[in-house]
Amino acid sequence: xxxxxxxxxxxxxxxxxxxxxxxxxxxxxxxxxxxxxxxxxxxxxxxxxxxxxxxxxxxxxxxxxxxxxxxxxxxxxxxxxxxxxxxxxxxxxxxxxxxxxxxxxxxxxxxxxxxxxxxxxxxxxxxxxxxxxxxxxxxxxxxxxxxxxxxxxxxxxxxxxxxxxxxxxxxxxxxxxxxxxxxxxxxxxxxxxxxxxxxxxxxxxxxxx
Numbered sequence: 001x002x003x004x005x006x007x008x009x010x011x012x013x014x015x016x017x018x019x020x021x022x023x024x025x026x027x028x029x030x031x032x033x034x035x036x037x038x039x040x041x042x043x044x045x046x047x048x049x050x051x052x053x054x055x056x057x058x059x060x061x062x063x064x065x066x067x068x069x070x071x072x073x074x075x076x077x078x079x080x081x082x083x084x085x086x087x088x089x090x091x092x093x094x095x096x097x098x099x100x101x102x103x104x105x106x107x108x109x110x111x112x113x114x115x116x117x118x119x120x121x122x123x124x125x126x127x128x129x130x131x132x133x134x135x136x137x138x139x140x141x142x143x144x145x146x147x148x149x150x151x152x153x154x155x156x157x158x159x160x161x162x163x164x165x166x167x168x169x170x171x172x173x174x175x176x177x178x179x180x181x182x183x184x185x186x187x188x189x190x191x192x193x194x195x196x197x198x199x200x201x202x203x204x205x206x207x208x209x
Contacts (some may be wrong), residue, residue, distance in 0.1 A: 002096050003044075003075050005056045010044035010075065018043035022076055024120055029140045029159060035095040035116070036072045043074045044057055049102065053111050055085035055196035061092030071096055080121070083107070086195035089115040095136055103143065108195045111139045112188060122202065123162070128175060128195070128202050132188060133158035133194065149175035149202060153186060175202045 003010070008077040019025050025032075025043070060071050071094040080102035087106045089098065091114035103121035111117060114137045122143035129147045131139060135161055137158035145162040152160075180191045180201060195201050 002071065002073055003058050003098065004059070006052055006077075006081075007046055007050055009046055010043045011047065013045050013076075015040050018045070018074075018076070020091075022078075022099070024099065024118065024142075025074070025076075029039040029138060029161065030097070030116075030118055030164070032097075032100070033150070035097070035136055039075050040072075043076055045125060046075070046077045046080070049079035049082070051082045051084065053084050055088070055107075055198055056083060057088040057090065057192065057196050058096075058098070059088075059112075059115060060094035060096050061090035073097070074099065077101065080105070085198055086110065086127075086192075088112070088192045088196050089117055090192070091115050091137070104141075109190050109203065110188075110195060112192070113137060115139070119169055122146070124140075127204070130188075130191070131155065131160055133160065149204065150188070151175055153188075175204065177201060177203060 042105050074097045076099045078101050081100045081104045083106040086108040086119040088110045090112040095114060097116040099118040101120045104119050105124040108128040109120055109125045112132045114135055115133060116138045119141040123141040125147045127148045132153040134154060134156040140159060140161040151195045180187050191201055
C-alpha cells in the first residue's frame, strides 16, 4: 500500500460517505476531478492519531510505481500525525494525496514535485520545511503554522497556503549545510535521504546535536 510506511491500518470508505464525514474533500484546494480525471471511488482512512518513529518517505516518486494499483489514492488520517523525525513527501507523475484532520508535527518536512498534502489543523515543523512544488503540487494548512526554517525553492503552478495565506513566502534560504548546496542548486535527493536517515541538514540542527 502506498502509505504502508506510515501505517497498514487503512480502512476503505466509499467516496459518498467520505465526503459526508470529511467535507474538506470537496475543495476548493482539493480538486480530484483535475487530479485523477474523475472523483475517487473510495478514500483510505486511518481512524485516530498516528505516530511514526523515525524518518519516513512516502509518495509516488519514492519507489517504482508501475505495478501498483493505488498510486492515485486519497488517504485521510482522522486525527493528528506525528513523525518523530523527517517526513519526505514526493510525487512524480501521480497525485496520491494525504489529508490530516488534526495537526501534523515533524522534525523536518520536505514537500517535493507533485506532493499533495492537506492539513485541517496546525503544522509544527521543528527544524526545516522545504517546498519545491509544481503543477498540481499542494501544501495547504488551515490552522496555524510553526516552522523553524523554511526553504522555498520553486512553486510553479502549485499552491502553498500556510496560515490560510497563499501569499506566504520562504523566510530562510541559507539554512542548509554546505554539503547539500552546489552553487545555486540544492541537491534535494541527498537532502531528503539525509533528513529521513536522521542526519543534521541545517547548521542549527548540527549545533543542537
